Amino acid sequence: MSRMISRILRLAAVASAAVLSSALAGxxxxxxxxxxxxxxxxxxxxxxxxxxxxxxxxxxxxxxxxxxxxxxxxxxxxxxxxxxxxIPGLIDAHVHLTGGPRAGQIASLRTALEGGVTTVWDLAGDARTLGELSREQIAGEIASPSIFYAALMSGPAFFTDPRVVEASVGYRPGDAPWARAVTPGLDLAQAVAEARGTGANALKLYAALDADQVRRITAEAHRQSLRVVAHGTVFPARPGDLVAAGVDMLAHAAYLAWEGSAPSLEFQKRAQGDFAGVTPDSPVIERLLQGMRERRVALNPTLWVFADRPDSDPAAPARIRWGAEVTRRAFADGVAIVAGTDGMTTRGAALPTIHRELELLVTSAGLPPLAALSAATRNAAETMGLGDDRGTLAPGRxxxxxxxxxxxxxxxxxxxxxxxxxxxxxxxxxxxxxx
Ligand SMILES: [Zn+2]
Structure with a gap:
């Protein structure tokens, strides 16, 4: 009996070695x-x-x-x-791959690739896992889009959030090189160098930073050749402070409402802007969008994540409408629109979410289909600093x-x-x- 089991196990080992070698040959x-x-x-x-x-x-x-x-x-x-x-392989420029079991991560990456996504930008997670997934993709060991990722910086108030605690397990929250609290004594040049050392190609500014901190962090990140992505508002810095600092991309269109909303210090309220009082066509928003065009700050609307998730929040319908409308105006004003989902795949869906985001960019925000496609190809690649490498179909790409x-x-x-x-x-x- 046990001899038969060991024979079966040996045969299984031979069979899986054969599968592995054909996968590597492929x-x-x-x-x-x-x-x-x-x-x-x-x-x-x-x-x-x-x-x-x-x-x-x-x-x-x-x-x-x-x-x-x-x-x-x-x-x-x-x-x-x-x-x-x-068409160029699609780019989802707003995903979060880490957290949850590895088997789920691997399955999700395969679904993304087979659904036409060949590049993703992870906007903050555990850089140890992201670096390993990226290495496995490059080595051909997993079926996955190319993985690029951001290291997070935020005011200390954010480091009680369970997601950031999980992503920096083994470190005191705020001390991990990829999830760093901006404290008064922080050596910024050193912290940015350590963030870069994780393999990240960008910094993500999340919350609880003021205008002066945002300006200094962005300048140092750019000096060290990192891209900078920020939430549309980070409290107390407003969207306009982020634009003035010269960040490369603002995420979540609905957060731009904070440019005209009464100031708040509570970043937990980020999705609760004054949508009724500050309409997308108001002068304060128009000035913000002009600034984004002039400073070449891209907008990553993430329409799907607000629109398709069941949400009992009574502000949800206004938030969804506001985000779509400001995206429509940003596009008309010449702001680069970059597609991202904030949720690369959903359980049970055959295709990755980027296809839903593309649909919403057309049906809700009114982009022409080819402009929506550019948002998930050329514009995303350029904003990631990869425009010479991918995002368009041309010799050398x-x-x-x-x-x-x-x-x-x-x-x-x-x-x-x-x-x-x-x-x-x-x-x-x-x-x-x-x-
Ligand atoms: Zn996100």
Whole structure:
């Protein structure tokens, strides 16, 4: 009996080794990939361009041509792109991956990738876990989008929140290099260097900071080549203080109402702005949006997280309307809109949430479909400091490509009609789930 069990276990070990080696073999991109006769929707907002040949080599796009490409040589995989629409891999620029069991994280990352998301920006969690997930993605050990992440800085008042305590287990809350309390004696240059040492490419400013602190932190982060993302308001600093400091992105459109709301020191009230008193078309908000355009501060509206979650808060309907309306005005004023969900996947949903956010950017905030697509491709990449690497389909860019069965310019919901997902030149999803 026990001999039979050990034999079964040995066979299982051999079988799982075989699965592992084929998975690793699959992680190497083919020598070249040619996508022929495809309609290009390149992420810049330019009109769709039919009859394009995209040649990919060593994980990068090497050419984008109108003419039919020369006959591919040996080792070049060809995908017949007739009837297909090539868009850049989608970027969800507001996720939180850590917390909860690892099996759930791995499953969620796979769902995101197979649903067309090839890059995510984690806006604060446990950097130890994020660094390891990022390494596993790069090494081809897990099916996942590329992972970039922010380290958090906040006033001490935030460090009783159970989420931040969990994300810095082993440290006194506020002392972890990726979740740092800004106290009067803090050596800011050292703290920013330590945040950068976690592998983060950005700082996230969360709460309980004043205008002077925000200005000094942002300047030091930029000096050390980190991007800066802030909640739309951080108390007591207002949205306009964050814009004046030159942060790169403000998250949660509804929080911009605090530019005109009566001041509060309680960051817990961040979603309770004066939505009735400070309308999105009021002069104070218009000035704020002009400042965002001039200082090139992007807006990360996160419409879905407010709209689709059951919420018994009586302010919810006003908050949802206000966020959508200010996003509409920001877009009209020339502010870069960056798509993010604050919830990459939801239990039971086949596709990642970014498709819902794209839909809301069109149906609630009135963006044209290709502008919404740019929010989840080019604009996100540029705001993350990755614009030369990804976010558009052009020679030299990383070959993160999604092939759709219908035109997203006609209907943004066509981003859900995924035929192929190509990550770094490797086909990770093909028709009917095959490769
Ligand atoms: Zn968030």
């Amino acid at each position: 992680s190497a991109p083919p020598a070249a990939l040619l996508i022929d006769h495809v309609t290009l929707v390149d992420g810049t907002g330019a009109p769709p361009r039919p009859g394009v040949s995209l040649l990919v080599r060593d994980g990068r796009i090497v050419s984008v041509t109108d003419a039919p490409a020369a006959r591919p040589g040996d080792g070049v995989r060809v995908i017949d792109g007739r009837g297909l629409f090539a 990383r070959a993160d490509i999604v092939l759709l069965g219908a035109n997203p310019a006609d209907d943004i919901r066509n981003t859900q009609r995924i035929e192929y997902v190509i990550e770094g030149g490797r086909v990770v999803r093909g028709p009917a789930g095959g490769r």
